[in-house]
Amino acid sequence: DIQMTQSPSTLSASVGDRVIITCRASQSISRWLAWYQQKPGKAPKLLIYEASNLESGVPSRFSGSGSGTEFTLTISSLQPDDFATYYCQQYNNYLYTFGQGTKLEIK
Amino acid sequence: EVQLVESGGRLVQPGGSLRLSCAASGFTFSSYWMSWVRQGPGKGLEWVASIRQDGSDKFYVDSVEGRFTISRDNAKNSMHLQMKSLRAEDTALYYCARVGGGWFSSWGQGTLVTVSS
Numbered sequence: 001d002i003q004m005t006q007s008p009s010t011l012s013a014s015v016g017d018r019v020i021i022t023c024r025a026s027q028s029i030s031r032w033l034a035w036y037q038q039k040p041g042k043a044p045k046l047l048i049y050e051a052s053n054l055e056s057g058v059p060s061r062f063s064g065s066g067s068g069t070e071f072t073l074t075i076s077s078l079q080p081d082d083f084a085t086y087y088c089q090q091y092n093n094y095l096y097t098f099g100q101g102t103k104l105e106i107k
Numbered sequence: 108e109v110q111l112v113e114s115g116g117r118l119v120q121p122g123g124s125l126r127l128s129c130a131a132s133g134f135t136f137s138s139y140w141m142s143w144v145r146q147g148p149g150k151g152l153e154w155v156a157s158i159r160q161d162g163s164d165k166f167y168v169d170s171v172e173g174r175f176t177i178s179r180d181n182a183k184n185s186m187h188l189q190m191k192s193l194r195a196e197d198t199a200l201y202y203c204a205r206v207g208g209g210w211f212s213s214w215g216q217g218t219l220v221t222v223s224s
Contacts, residue, residue: 001169034210036152043202043214044152050208087152091209094166096142096154 002026002092006099012107013078021073021102023088028068032091035064035073038101039084047086048073078104109133109213111203116218119193127188127218129203134213137161137181140206143188145199146217153199156188157206171197193222 003026013019023033031051036044046055048064051071061076075082083106088099115127129141143155156167156177165177176189186203198221204211 032209036211038152043216044211045214046210046212049210049212055212089152089154089210094157094164095168096157096209098152098154101151 001095002029002090002097004088004090004097004099006086006088006102008102009100010103010105012105014107015078015080017078019075019078019104021086021088021104023066023071023073023099025069025071025090029090029092031067033064033066033071034089034091035062036087036089037082037084038087044087109205111205111213111215113201113203113215113218116201116220118221118223120224121194121222123193123222124189124191125193125220127190127201127220129186129215131184131186131203131205134205136179136184141179141186142204142206142211143177143186144202144204144211144214145197145220146202147196147199150199155201158186190220193220195222198222 005024007022033051035048038044047058047062052064063074086102090097110132112130119125142157145153145155158165158177162179174192179186200217200219202217203215205213
């Protein structure tokens, strides 16, 4: 099974900061990676699919990059609404795995 | 607008059974793979099971293989998860999700399953 490791687990940042969250796969997944945002008590929301494609309606300050085993989610200028938990997710051979999550906190 | 509404979650004893349902609307249900994803209390997301558009292929995470069965009724725009031999570690909020490619493009609000004596 493919394991996904996110770092950091917790990130403290301020409004306006540029933040980067990293996700590593235990083996190559090409570009089969998605990113989600989840706020407390809410369902996850798709942000990025196929490593770098922005889901419709998601602000352009969010971007994704990477391929193979190394991926990043970048928020170019943090807004108050962005403080949440972020998950990466891989797809390979009809099976899916999520990273453990990165909680983005207000500094 | 895509809508996914889960139901069926409740308190159940260890070893018991439960059937979850997901009612879909706002899209052509029969054209999409569908999945269940769960989230334990205070924990991360875990994919549970997926089913092909016509129900011919089903896939499960190892921890539920042989205990859970995913199914769908395209005539009723619904999906189900039959769970048996439930364990404490199955306690979670269970989300219904529409699959788009290799990702989950739409989610319901979840139904809570609690396994406890």
